Amino acid sequence: MKRFWEVTRAAAWLGWQVEANWADPVLFIAYSFAKPLATTLILFFMVQVVSHGHATRDTFLFLFLGNTFFLYVSEVLVGLSWAIFRDREDFETLKYVYLAPIRMIPYLAGRALTKIATATLGATVALLFGRFVLGLSISGAPDVLLRLVGVVALGLLGIVFLGFALAGAALIMARHSMNLNEGLTGAFYLLCGAVFPIEVLPKWAQGVSLALPFTYWLELIRRLLTGRAYAAPLASLGDGALVGILALSTVLLGVAATAWFNWCEGIARARGLIDWKTNY
Amino acid sequence: MSSREALAETLRVNLAAVLARARVRVVASWRETSWVVGETVFPFLTMAAFVLVYRGLHAPRIYEAFVVLGGAMTAYWNNVLWSMASQFFWEKEQGQLQLYLITPVSRMSILLGMALGGIAMTTTRAVAILLGGTLLFHVPIPADRILPALGLFLLTLAAVYALGMILSSVFLLWGRSAWHTVTLFQEPVYLLSGFYFPVSFLGAFVGALAALLPITLGLDGIRQIFYGKEAHGFVPLAWIPPIEIALFALFLFLAHKALLLMETLGKREGRLTIRGG
Numbered sequence: 001m002k003r004f005w006e007v008t009r010a011a012a013w014l015g016w017q018v019e020a021n022w023a024d025p026v027l028f029i030a031y032s033f034a035k036p037l038a039t040t041l042i043l044f045f046m047v048q049v050v051s052h053g054h055a056t057r058d059t060f061l062f063l064f065l066g067n068t069f070f071l072y073v074s075e076v077l078v079g080l081s082w083a084i085f086r087d088r089e090d091f092e093t094l095k096y097v098y099l100a101p102i103r104m105i106p107y108l109a110g111r112a113l114t115k116i117a118t119a120t121l122g123a124t125v126a127l128l129f130g131r132f133v134l135g136l137s138i139s140g141a142p143d144v145l146l147r148l149v150g151v152v153a154l155g156l157l158g159i160v161f162l163g164f165a166l167a168g169a170a171l172i173m174a175r176h177s178m179n180l181n182e183g184l185t186g187a188f189y190l191l192c193g194a195v196f197p198i199e200v201l202p203k204w205a206q207g208v209s210l211a212l213p214f215t216y217w218l219e220l221i222r223r224l225l226t227g228r229a230y231a232a233p234l235a236s237l238g239d240g241a242l243v244g245i246l247a248l249s250t251v252l253l254g255v256a257a258t259a260w261f262n263w264c265e266g267i268a269r270a271r272g273l274i275d276w277k278t279n280y
Numbered sequence: 281m282s283s284r285e286a287l288a289e290t291l292r293v294n295l296a297a298v299l300a301r302a303r304v305r306v307v308a309s310w311r312e313t314s315w316v317v318g319e320t321v322f323p324f325l326t327m328a329a330f331v332l333v334y335r336g337l338h339a340p341r342i343y344e345a346f347v348v349l350g351g352a353m354t355a356y357w358n359n360v361l362w363s364m365a366s367q368f369f370w371e372k373e374q375g376q377l378q379l380y381l382i383t384p385v386s387r388m389s390i391l392l393g394m395a396l397g398g399i400a401m402t403t404t405r406a407v408a409i410l411l412g413g414t415l416l417f418h419v420p421i422p423a424d425r426i427l428p429a430l431g432l433f434l435l436t437l438a439a440v441y442a443l444g445m446i447l448s449s450v451f452l453l454w455g456r457s458a459w460h461t462v463t464l465f466q467e468p469v470y471l472l473s474g475f476y477f478p479v480s481f482l483g484a485f486v487g488a489l490a491a492l493l494p495i496t497l498g499l500d501g502i503r504q505i506f507y508g509k510e511a512h513g514f515v516p517l518a519w520i521p522p523i524e525i526a527l528f529a530l531f532l533f534l535a536h537k538a539l540l541l542m543e544t545l546g547k548r549e550g551r552l553t554i555r556g557g
Contacts, residue, residue, distance in 0.1 A: 027461065030464060035463065038467035038470065039467055042471045043333070046330075046339075046476060049477065063333065089374070090374070183317075183321065183323055183326070189329050190325045194329070196329070196332045196335070197336055200332050277374070
C-alpha cells in the first residue's frame with residue numbers, strides 16, 4: 001500500500017508538471033475555468049431565453065448541478081485515455097514507465113488525481129458563479145458540504161475505475177480512438193440525466209440510465225445541495241439506498257475495470273503496442 | 281525548362297502534395313473501425329443530450345433543429361481546432377514538421393491537404409448527426425432549401441478552414457500552451473457562436489464579436505435559410521455570403537503571412553525541430 005501511494009503521488013506530480021508547470025498561469029487558470037463556465041452559460045441561455053418562460057429557476061438549478069459535477073466524469077475519463085496516448089506517442093515515455101519497477105494502476109491513479117484537482121478547480125468556480133452571480137439557491141451549510149465531500153469522493157472512485165477501463169482500451173487502440181472515449185463520455189452525459197430529467201428518455205434508455213452509477217451519484221448530489229429529489233424513477237429511494245447502490249456499483253465497477261485493464265495490457269504487450277505511433 | 285513548364289511542374293507537385301496529405305486522413309479514417317464508430321455514433325449522443333434538454337424544457341421544436349445543425353457544425357469546428365490548428369505542433373513533436381519544411385512544396389499545400397482530408401473525415405460525423413437528428417428526433421429540415429444552405433455551408437467551411445490555417449502557425453509558435461489554447465477555443469466558442477441557440481440572443485455587441493468567427497454567421501445564415509424569421513437571425517441573410525467570402529480571402533492572406541512568420545521565427549530561434557519544446 002505504501003508503494004502504491006508513492007507511485008500514485010509521483011504520477012500525480014508528473015501529471016501536474018505535464019499539465020501546468022510550463023504554461024502561462026493566466027492561460028492555465030482561464031483554461032481551467034473556461035469549460036465549466038461556458039457550458040453553464042450555454043445552459044443558462046438555453047433555459048432562460050430560449051424556453052420562453054416555460055422553465056423555472058428550479059429547472060435551471062437541476063441542469064446546473066448535473067452539468068457542473070459531470071465535469072469530473074469528462075475530465076477523468078478523457079484525461080486518463082489522453083495520458084496513455086500522450087505518453088505513448090507524443091512524449092514516447094510509456095515504454096519507460098513499463099521499464100520502471102512500478103505497476104500501471106497506481107501510475108494511472110496518480111494521473112487521475114491531477115485531473116480530479118483540475119476538475120475540482122473548475123467545479124468550485126462554477127458553483128461559486130452559480131451561487132453568487134446567477135443567484136442560485138445552493139446550500140452551503142457545513143454539514144451538507146461534509147456529506148457532499150463524501151458522496152463526491154465515492155462517485156469519483158467509480159469514475160476513476162471507469163477511467164482505468166478506458167485507459168486499458170487506449171493501450172490497444174489508435175490515437176484517434178480518442179473520439180470513441182470522448183463520445184462515450186457524451187453517452188454518459190446523455191444517459192445519466194446530467195442535463196435533463198431521465199424520465200424524458202425512452203423506457204429502454206431509462207433502464208440503461210438506472211444501471212449507471214453516475215445517475216445515482218448526480219441525484220444524490222442534487223438532493224444534498226437543494227434538499228429535494230429530482231429524478232422521478234428514483235423518487236422512492238431514500239438517500240441511504242442511493243449511497244448503498246452507488247457503493248455496490250463502485251465495487252463491481254472496480255473489479256470489472258481492473259480485470260479489463262489487465263487483459264488489455266496483456267494484449268498490448270503481446271502485440272508490441274506499448275510504443276505504437278498512430279498520429280495520421 | 282521554360283518558365284511555363286516550371287510553373288506547370290510547380291503546380292503538379294503542389295497538387296500532388298495536397299492530395300497526398302488529404303489521402304492520409306481519408307484512408308486513416310476508414311482504416312480504424314473505432315474511429316468510424318467514434319466519429320458517428322457517439323457525437324450524435326452528445327448532440328442528443330442537448331436536444332433532450334430542449335424537449336425537457338418543452339421548448340418549441342424548432343430549437344431542437346437549431347441544436348442538430350449546431351451539432352453538425354461543432355464537428356467541423358472541433359476538426360479545425362484539433363486537426364488543423366494544433367496539427368503542426370503535433371507534427372513538430374513527432375519530427376514530421378521538418379520533413380514538410382525540406383520538401384519542395386508550399387506549406388499552404390500541406391495545410392490545404394490537411395483541410396480537405398479533415399473535411400472528408402468530419403463530414404461522416406456531421407452527416408451522422410444530421411441523419412440521426414432527422415430520423416430519430418424528427419427535426420424539420422426543409423428539403424427544398426438544402427441547395428442554398430449547402431452553398432452557404434461550403435462558403436463557411438472555406439472561411440473556417442482558412443482560419444484553421446492561420447491558427448496552425450500561431451499555435452506552433454505558442455508551443456505547448458497550444459494545448460490549453462485549443463480548449464479555450466472550444467466550449468466558449470460553442471457559447472459565443474450560438475451552436476445551441478440563435479446567436480442574436482447574446483445581444484448585438486457579443487454577437488458582433490462572435491461574428492469574427494466565420495462559423496457564427498455561417499450557422500446563423502443556414503438556420504435563416506431553413507427556418508426564415510423563426511431562426512431569429514443576427515444579420516440579414518443577404519449579407520452573410522459576401523462576409524464569408526471576405527473573411528475567406530482575408531484569412532487566406534493572413535495564413536500565408538503567418539506561415540512565413542512561423543518559418544522565419546522558428547528557424548531563427550531554432551524551434552522547428554526541438555521536440556516537446
